[in-house]
Amino acid sequence: MEAGRRSVSGWTVANVVVVLYAMVPVLWIASLSFKDPSTFTDGSFIPRKWTLGNYAGIFTNADFVRGLVNSIGIGLISTFVAIVFGTMAAYAVARLTFPGKRLLIGVSLLIAMFPQISLVSPLFQIERALGLFNTWAGLILPYITFALPLTIYTLSAFFREIPWELEKAAKMDGATPFQAFWQVIVPLAAPGMVTTAILAFIFCWNDFLFAISLTSSNAARTAPATISFFTGSTQFEDPTGSISAAAVVITIPIVIFVLFFQRRIVAGLTSGAVKG
């Protein structure tokens, strides 16, 4: 009993430490974003002089607003395309045997492992030659490339969970292969697809390396890259307030995304399909 209580309190302490460790920087940047510029360096965790001026400032900054639009647009398009192709590829990987299957799996794993920094210079050259540099497509393409292995891997795991007999049953019931896939498999794999979509979107949304290297103006520059171009109101002033406000702003969509879809990720949707 004594030992049990001690282990419970031990766990509580450990959890609190971990949560604090993770949350303090986030809370700190949130606190900074509400501080008046004159009190940035006062060392107080809770702002002494509250202001929304930093937020007002970044939303009147046309570059940042444009960056947000770019981020949302590029992220959604990349995610959508990656999910569509990833679903089909993952289905093939999970269900079919075809020549080169192992190669496909190997190559997609390789791409996922590839150090992105080594691709920046070649991509820069290629995109400039093709006229893709500083366009949405110029970012969407590499994002899809890196999101696809992720989607193929997670989705094929989900597809493998779905009993094959359901497809056979659909075929016997008169479905074409596409109908069987669309009306039986996809609804069952939906939770997996949503999870995968969130992961892919977060990957695109968080990227900084490609966003900073493959853009040169606000035509395609995404929000994280835009922040690095913030300047203070004078040459001698740091844009601390704007950066922290912008950092909070770009965190919010991710939080909403996860909270909103979490409820949809219902486990055990396939229960009752077969015997069990």
Added chain:
Amino acid sequence: MAEIVLDHVTKRYADGTVAVDDFDVRIADHEFVILVGPSGCGKSTTLNMIAGLEDITEGELRVDGRRMNERAPRDRDMAMVFQSYALYPHMTVRENIAFPLKLAKMGRAEMEERVERAAGLLDLAPYLDRKPAALSGGQRQRVAMGRAIVRDPKAFLMDEPLSNLDAKLRVQMRTSISRLQKNLGTTTVYVTHDQTEAMTLGDRIVIMRAGLIQQIGPPQELYDHPRNLFVAGFIGSPSMNVLPARLEEGRLRTPIGDIPLRGRLRRAVEGPDVPRDVIAGIRPESFEDAALVHDADGGGTFTGTVDLLESMGPEKLAYFTLDTGAVRSEHLTEAGGEEEAGEGCQLVAQLDPKSGARRGQPVRLWYDTQAVHLFHPETGENLTER
């Protein structure tokens, strides 16, 4: 409603293994045919080939005279019931049953009516708006049946539809499947590994082993006239007793006494290439307590000590151990005969409940010598039936 012809159908996989070898059966319209055999005998593969879920390597599948080999499953108009039921978990019972009709683009009103009718037939009406997860095993099984009967297909294909149910429900569903099939008159091919299901359900049984058809015929014919040792061991419960036997001086020497070679036994041993050592088979019900037999003509007797006695109600099963080695044959192990490794030869006798046999006590048994089958020890062929 259709006649299904499997014309010398063979299934060979890419690695060279032959799953089904020269399967040649004509299934008549309205007929209920059972494919039975131990696991891995190719019965499910055969069913999948009829369904179109597996390709046919050689031979031809014809339904009402039309070649089906290259047609997709959905163009064959057959309904299948799977062992796992394969219900769509995201759809309600109603949607599950209506799914084939929806795919066939049937009008709403007719669809509703047909679903209601199928549900009524299977007592599913109260569950139409539930999801499969909220149903019991037996109800799920009935939904799977409903999905099959709703569109009035040319044939039903059933792949061990009852093997996931508990024993009592299985017997119930067995009779309702039988009744349903007789009422609808739809040609049915039913796969099972359970010989009781095969015996009770089918108009005809196709018994398979290692991809090869062993025998085709009505249940009683397979029971009375098994073509070989495998069929004899597979059909019947408890299974046929097999004893080592030797042909000597015009008699058959067996551990349960000498049997004179008369009638069909004589004809059997007079055939060509009959070895001196054979295998004798005798069904448990060919025995009776000698005290209860008045007209003991044409029979032999044997006295043994009862090892174990099971009272089944309408009969008693008495188990004996004979003091000879058990018959070892590959034909029997695959038939699923009980394995008593290293023990003596086992004998089961089915006796009248009035029998006074007691455990541990000797009892004198009478048996019908004309009911004995003789099998070739190597080929397993039934010498009394050739």
